[in-house]
Amino acid sequence: MSNYFEDLDIGRHTVLGAHIFTTEDIKTFAAKYDPQPFHMDEEAAKASLMGALCASGWHTAARYIGFNIRNRQKLEAEIRARGEEVAIWGPSPGFRDVKWPRPVFVDDTITYSQTIADKVDLKSRPERGLLVQHGEGHNQKGELVYQVTGQILVPRREKWTPPVG
Amino acid sequence: MHDKSLLHWEDVEIGKPNTYGAYEVTKAEIFEYATVYDPQPHHIDEEAAKKSLVGGLCASGWHTCAMFMRVLYDGVLKNAASLGASGIDEVRWMKPVRPGHILSAKSVCTSKRLMNSRPGVGICQMKHEIYNQHGEMVMTMENAQFLGVRDPDAARASAAEAAR
Numbered sequence: 001m002s003n004y005f006e007d008l009d010i011g012r013h014t015v016l017g018a019h020i021f022t023t024e025d026i027k028t029f030a031a032k033y034d035p036q037p038f039h040m041d042e043e044a045a046k047a048s049l050m051g052a053l054c055a056s057g058w059h060t061a062a063r064y065i066g067f068n069i070r071n072r073q074k075l076e077a078e079i080r081a082r083g084e085e086v087a088i089w090g091p092s093p094g095f096r097d098v099k100w101p102r103p104v105f106v107d108d109t110i111t112y113s114q115t116i117a118d119k120v121d122l123k124s125r126p127e128r129g130l131l132v133q134h135g136e137g138h139n140q141k142g143e144l145v146y147q148v149t150g151q152i153l154v155p156r157r158e159k160w161t162p163p164v165g
Numbered sequence: 166m167h168d169k170s171l172l173h174w175e176d177v178e179i180g181k182p183n184t185y186g187a188y189e190v191t192k193a194e195i196f197e198y199a200t201v202y203d204p205q206p207h208h209i210d211e212e213a214a215k216k217s218l219v220g221g222l223c224a225s226g227w228h229t230c231a232m233f234m235r236v237l238y239d240g241v242l243k244n245a246a247s248l249g250a251s252g253i254d255e256v257r258w259m260k261p262v263r264p265g266h267i268l269s270a271k272s273v274c275t276s277k278r279l280m281n282s283r284p285g286v287g288i289c290q291m292k293h294e295i296y297n298q299h300g301e302m303v304m305t306m307e308n309a310q311f312l313g314v315r316d317p318d319a320a321r322a323s324a325a326e327a328a329r
Contacts (some may be wrong), residue, residue, distance in 0.1 A: 017251045033231040035238060036247055037205050049248050049286070049311070062202040069203055090205075090218055091258075092226065094304075098253035105324065 002079055003072075005129035005156040010116050016067035018111040021104050026153045028077040029059040054103035060110065060146045061098065066137050067112045068150070087111045089131075089153040097149040104145050110137045117149065126160040167246035167254050169175040174277065174283040174287025185240030188232050189226060192264040198228040223261035231266075231297050232258060236270050246313030248286055257278045260297075267298040279324055284317040296297075 001007060030039035035054035037044035045053040076086045104110060118132035131154045137146035167173070199208030206213035216220040224232070247296035264267070271294045280286040288309050295304040314320050 018260075032233045032235070036242060036249065036251065049283075055236070057252075058227070058234050062198075062227055065225070066202045069205055073204075088218075094226070094255065094257040096255040098256075100251055105184065138232075 001073070002084055002087070003075055003089070003154070005119065005131065006158070008116055008119065008131060008154065012116045013089060014071060014114055016064075016071050016112040016114060019063045019067075019108050020107060020109050021059070023053065023106045024139065026053065026055045026059065026104075029062070030056050034058055040113075042140060051071040052103070052104045052105050053159045054105050057098070057100040057146075060095045060100065060104050060137060061149075063110065064112050064137060064148065068114060089152050089154050092152040093130075095148055097151050099145070099147045100145065101147075102139070102143055104137075104139065108145070108160060110145060111147065112137045112146075114150075117155065121160050121162070123162055125153065126156075126162075128155055129160065130154075167321075168317055170181045172241070172245035172312070174279075174312040175315050175320060177277060177289050177312065179277060179310075182198060182271050183241070186236035187271040188236050188268040190232065190262055190266040190268060191328060192222065195222065195224045195228065198231070199225050203227055203270045206304065219261045221261070221263065223263055226258045226304070229258070229262045229295070230306070232268055233270060233293065233306065236268060236295075237272075237293070240270065241272070246315075247272070248311035248313055250302065250310050251310055252308065254309070255305075257305045258303070259305070260301055260303045262297065262303050266292050266303070268295055268303070269298075270295050279314065279317075279320055280311075283305050284313050284321070285314050287314045287320070298316065 027040060038048040038054060040052045042053045074119050079086050114133050114135045117134045120130040122130055131152050133150045135148045135150055139145050182202040193231045196209055207219050207223060208225050211222050257320055264297055273292050274289045275292055278288050288311055291308055291310050293306040297303050
């Protein structure tokens with residue numbers, strides 16, 4: 001499987017990997033980027049809407065990106081090993097529809113996955129297409145804790161010609 | 166639940182911009198974040214970054230989100246009855262964030278409402294713009310922030326009055 005825009009199939013689902021959010025992991029991230037009491041202090045978290053110490057949403061999101069990038073790099077290495085040309089993806093204009101429907105609590109195991117949701121042809125960038133991917137994270141009970149709609153530009157093998165008329 | 170002197174839902178004025186923050190982006194921190202969370206060459210390797218589409222080392226866009234979160238905490242949420250957020254509607258990355266950039270933010274509440282299912286919780290729909298020290302907008306973010314309501318009964322009564 002190569003990684004040019006034309007090679008990517010809508011609906012393709014990939015399980016990326018799982019991460020255990022330990023107390024130390026949660027507090028280290030929070031201390032640097034999001035030191036709200038419910039990410040830093042067990043007692044304060046109990047009294048909060050969250051009900052117990054939980055990870056910053058930006059931490060949950062960051063772990064998804066880590067898996068996403070490493071999975072992409074693994075595929076690139078496989079393509080290279082076959083002696084084929086690797087398409088260098090990017091840049092990303094941003095993302096949308098991030099949801100944190102449930103907190104990620106201490107020692108939760110979050111399994112991340114992604115699905116190719118859409119491929120958008122771009123008149124402004126005929127040499128690249130916009131790949132839309134839905135990312136998700138589920139805890140060990142199967143509950144959704146994270147979702148995101150990511151977007152990234154992906155090189156095409158052939159320049160896109162808009163249909164006439 | 167929260168100290169009444171903190172910023173509560175009632176205190177947020179719709180349409181009034183709030184500017185705050187001065188977060189210095191260092192090369193060491195770009196490497197540190199990217200090594201764990203976003204190990205793309207243009208975030209972890211200066212030479213590879215020069216040859217990349219972005220033309221030089223820059224922070225992961227997700228790192229910029231995290232840095233903005235810290236700016237928001239220090240500038241607003243530390244002194245607010247924050248109840249967190251359940252999502253982000255949209256983030257746009259407009260320009261690369263480089264080592265030496267100093268990030269600041271301008272935030273405005275575009276609308277607010279009370280949560281029907283939880284009497285003490287108010288929702289502020291926010292638009293955030295993140296700038297570097299050259300006044301260039303590097304990122305925008307839209308999301309709903311949950312804040313504690315200081316006086317839920319009075320807030321509900323005045324919302325009902327306004328809707329009449």
